[in-house]
Amino acid sequence: MTDRKAKTNSPSGEPRPALPIVEAAVSPEASSRPLWRSLDELTGSEEFWVWARREFPHGAAEFGDGVGRREFLRVMGAALAMAGLAGCARPPQTKIVPYVDQPENIKADRPLQFATAMALGGFGTGLLVRSNEGRPTKIEGNPSHPASLGAAGPFEQAAVLQLYDPDRSRTVLHDGNIEPHGAMLEAVLEEVERHRPEQGRHFRLLTGSVTSPALAAQIEALRATLPAMKWHQWEPISRWSIHQGAQLALGQLAEPDYRLENADVIVSLDYDFLFLAPDRLRLTKAFTSRRRFDQVGFLQPNALLVAEPTLTITGSMAQARLPMAAADMKWLAWTLGAQLGLGPSPARKAEGGVRLWLDTATAALREHRGRSLVLVGPGQDAETHALVHALNQALGNAGQTVVYRQPAAAQPVDHLASMAELVHDLESNAADGIVILGGNPVFTAPADFRLGEKLGRARFSLYLGLYEDETTACCRWHVPEQHFLEGWSDVRAVHGETSIVQPLIAPLYGGVSVHELMAAFLSQPAAQAHEIVREFWRQRLVPDGDFEKRWRQALSDGVIADTATPELGTSTGGGSLPGSARSEETAGQGYEVVFAPDPTIWDGQFANNAWLQELPKPFSKVTWGNPAIVSPAAAQELRVQNGDAIRIRHQGAEVEIPVWIQPGQAARTITLYLGNGRSRAGRVGDGVGVNTYRLRPSSGLWFCRDVEVTRSDRHAELAQTHLHHSLEGRDFFRVLPLTAFAQGKRAEGREPDPEQNQTLYGPASLNTAAYQWGMVINLTSCIGCSACVLACQAENNIPSVGAREVSRGREMHWIRVDHYFEGDPANPQVYQQPVPCMHCENAPCELVCPVEATLHSADGLNQQVYNRCVGTRYCSNNCPYKVRRFNFLQYADTATPSAQLVWNPQVTVRSRGVMEKCTYCVQRIRTAQIQAQEENRPIRDGEVIPACAQACPADAISFGNVADPKSHVSRLKTLASNYSMLGDLNTRPRTTYLARVEWDANPPASPCQRDTA
Amino acid sequence: MAQIFSPRVSLWFKTLLIIFPLALVGGGVAAYRFSFSSYATQVGVPVDQPVPFSHQHHVAGLGIDCQYCHSTVTKTADAGMPDTHTCMTCHSQIWTEAPVLQPVRNSLSSGLPIRWTRVHNLADYVYFNHRVHVNNGISCTKCHGDVQSMPLMKKQATLQMGWCLECHRHPAAAFAPPDAVFQPPQVFTLDWRLDADPEAKRAVLKKVADVPSVRELTDCSTCHR
Secondary structure (H helix, E strand, C coil): CCCCEECCCCCCCCCCCCCHHHHHHCCHHHHHCCCECCHHHHHCCHHHHHHHHCCCCCCCCCCCCCCCHHHHHHHHHHHHHHHHHHHHCCCCCCEECCCCCCCCCCECCECEEEEEEEEECCEEEEEEEEEECCEEEEEEECCCCCCCCCCCCHHHHHHHHHHCCCCCCCCEEECCEEECHHHHHHHHHHHHHHHCCCCCCCEEEEECCCCCHHHHHHHHHHHHHCCCCEEEECCCCCCHHHHHHHHHHHCCCCEEEECHHHCCEEEEECCCCCCCCCCHHHHHHHHHCCCCCCCCCCCCCCEEEEEECCCCHHHHCCCEEEECCHHHHHHHHHHHHHHCCCCCCCCCCCCHHHHHHHHHHHHHHHHCCCCEEEEECCCCCHHHHHHHHHHHHHCCCECCCEEEECCCCCCCCCHHHHHHHHHHHHHCCCCCEEEEECCCHHHHCCHHHCHHHHHCCCCEEEEEECCCCHHHHHCCEEEEECCCCCCCEEEECCCCCEEEECCCCCCCCCCECHHHHHHHHCCCCCCCHHHHHHHHHHHHHCCCCCHHHHHHHHHHHCCCCCCCCCEECCCCCCCCCCCCHHHHCCCCCCEEEEEECECCCECCCCCCCHHHHCCCCCCCCECCCCCEEECHHHHHHHCCCCCEEEEEEECCEEEEEEEEECCCCCCCEEEEECCCCECCCCCCCECCCCCCHHHCCCCCCCEEEEEEEEEEEEECCCCECCCCCCCCCCCCCCEEEHHHHHCCCCCCCCCCCCCCCCCCCCCCCCCCCCCCEEEEEECCCCCCCCHHHHHHHHHCCCCCCCHHHHHCCCCCCCCEEEEEEECCCCCCEEEEEEECCCCCCCCHHHHHCCCCCEEECCCCCEEECCCCCCCCCHHHHHCCCCCCEECCCCCCCCCCHHHHCCCCCCCCCCCCCCEECCCCCHHHHHHHHHHHHHCCCCCCCCCCCCHHHHHCCCCCEEEEECCCCCCHHHHHHCCCCEECCCHHHCCCCCEEEECEEECCCCCCCCCCCCCCC | CCCCCCHHHHHHHHHHHHHHHHHHHHHHHHHHHHHCCHHHHCECCCCCCCCCCCHHHHHHHCCCCHHHHCCCCCCCCCCCCCCHHHHHHHHCCCCCCCHHHHHHHHHHHHCCCCCEECCCCCCCCCCCCHHHHHHCCECHHHHHCCHHHCCCCCECCCCCHHHHHHHHHCHHHHECCHHHCCCCCHHHCCCCCHHHCHHHHHHHHHHHHHCCCHHHHCCHHHHCC
């Protein structure tokens, strides 16, 4: 909570004035409005309209940094004088520095791509990383990796910024003092010798979830040296309940492998599988493959029914969404089971909206036996998972829409129990030597374990970490860790497919590989990670001969063939349906707190990543921080507005946190995002948000019932982009009912589109080139994951501006994901819409630029010429789509050397006073043009892929030549659902949308209606 | 009431009234002319280099092809600068003791690159591409001038945007047949004319038909991104 100050006008205890926003939101008339974007807009408060009507929020366009008039004149006078003088000088002499020995294949503007993989929560996603003259600059998905299929999410793409983070740890520390690497190795060898007599009885290893086969082999080797040692694992976002549930149902630990492409009906109970699943990119592709509506007559869409406590991107795609407390989910699962004839029926009966949702789900599942799927989230307990496995079995879905595989982790364990045992051993002095491999467990472990204090009891504690973080502070030795782009390793995807993690750059900050550190414990301090990983795979890849060939194949493919975990029989039948003893539990009347990984900084490991901190979180659009998500009803009861703080007390812990009122939130559930409020994250992440781990007890890792919530008197200004670039209720988003789509009806707007030639400026005669670039965004398949926002940021050198600048409306993202609500604020329909520059053929911005800094190219691009721009901002003022971004200050960091390494050399780095916006990735277009011209052929359809389209896991963005009627994008534009945003203005945008198709009568399932709990 | 200004002031004032606009216009013209002066553009000014490398000797004297050293000129945006090893292919055999080559030998032994002074410096927001020019038949000499007669490298063109646009507006005049870009005599002869060779002229005209229209060649995003 930054910038928070006590509210003077409402002393504690005194009832506050009426809260028009909240009261109107819970009133019955609210649901009759058309699309709305925020509760403020829905209720039409005057403050909102004053705010929204300004081009930039109050203060954004002013020079409001506390500089007086005299100071301003002095600075400007000096600047003017300097500018005059600078004009007389020649450009400075620069140097050309060639190689001494030119490496093969490294050419200045021909970047290379290398396949590697990134682990998140232990599970790998295959990546292709672009390297410009040895600098990794852009991360993309690896099409041949099964967990990526060519897509990349925000976490993967932002990893490249983490690589260059100047705050990463650089030296070995012992009790806070810098020590040479050799001293650390000596201490390690000494420590192993100390434990050898007792066979390592007091030695502990703490890791995250380990899937790396080479690391697992090293841990096994260490166990052979110290047989009595214990290996603990801790992931704050653990998947144990999923594995354990499978054990209860199937008789063995298993990882469900969902085949969403085969499912007509998907019922998700508190599972945000489009974000939380380790293979979320693959699931997104499979899920959206059934909702493209990109050809005439497509009528096999899937139907999604979601019950969840807080609005997630998965919930936003649902045809029937039920806001429901996490603690009630078990009861819901059992009631659903009973309705489908499985297990006893809980005594409490469903009523109202819940009843309707359950009946809809039951009917849909019954009707689609073998073509449906029930999923449940990792926050629910193993019994519920077992019930859901049994349900899928009973519905005949097992083997069709879900198969079971062996877990990919080297040793799947109950992370909570593992951590509890470690803490107990530390407390009882049973453990006095501990090695922590990454993960920052002191920050993420349950608060009541007090891991940090207890680590101090160990005689030897060593932490391998990327940053000098909270865990460093509690350990005697700190060893800087290598980033995954810096060192060799291997990692398995959630279904076992193994990738070699290939480095692209030598360690920037002297990091140590986890394999090399483990080798030191195995008395091989000189071993190199490359050799360790290679030797490990030499023994496994070699069976048929040429190891070198297979190794190179594995590196170039990014995935080793035939490494998926074996499928288990779908009807092992070893387990039986567990009792439903706790299925009667309910959330009760008190408040419930749900813990969820932060949508942009996950469990806190990305807290120092400015790209991710500034990425607006879905729906709330909050950046730089984590407000508590509350429902409009709870806000009314607590009498709080957005930004007002509440105090949450549970089991002796207390957190004070500002709130965000979120439509669609379960009435008495408060959602807290983890990972914020870091104290030792680095310069970017320190003190951003509120540390909610402090409240997370071991008894309720995912949700706690009956927490005590009170209003506090403090208020925080949340840096959110929620209302920025508001289109003020114009005709932006179109919905096409499924029946209308089936009949080939057009997606009509409120105003008819004008005739092409209805313009004062004459026909668009400038577009004379053979290629005419255009884009289509499919609003039915877009899930709003923000991968495009981050892809654009990485590709186009878009700077982060920080919390203060964001709250002034100065964020720089060239593509934004807008969301719109419709209907009842307690459970609205949600739509999402990515908005880049429309590249209008009749572009309003071009007409008002006094210096021709924005103008049209022959191939239909709306060009922005930075070196001509003088910063009048008239163009932004005249842009009806609000897609232009202005550099109010020098945002691009030209001072930090390592921050410059991430820049794409193909794109100009903009300086202060310049307007910028989406270019359709013109650098990629020009590169393809040159390539095609050289090969004497036309540019192929699909050869030019802008960064946003490339990253999109839902394939919602298509790009190509609209002058070629056979191109993919042209075919999409002929669909009846194709429409232009604000087409009635006759701007003739080149970016068009395929209207969101909504299920009015559901062909696969019985009619689904939206309803409220 | 006494006169505030003496009669002479009036004369001064009238003179100033004439001089001031003249000075304004004159200053403007001077500044404009200055921007084209060889001082501002450095055209024709030889640049000091750590090794006084002579294109005249290597190209005209020894007949070494441009691409021997600038090896990526047909493949990438960058023409490519020779690494130290390229110099040493010959100079490990000849002129092994020459004092002027000491920086080259130092670079090889120390592993530190030679730091050449840039002669043709384009602004950072210009994305010039050698590859597309050379492969389409723009001879090296078209922009770099009579390189084979330069003992020390110097600029032949201003590299100002107006100069770029001269060709982009009249591309046909700039082309040499693709196979003649590096071949003597064309590459070394500034006064080579297309008309002299009917065969080559046909090849060029075919090429011209393929290149983008002037409208496209003069789009801002052709060079600025």
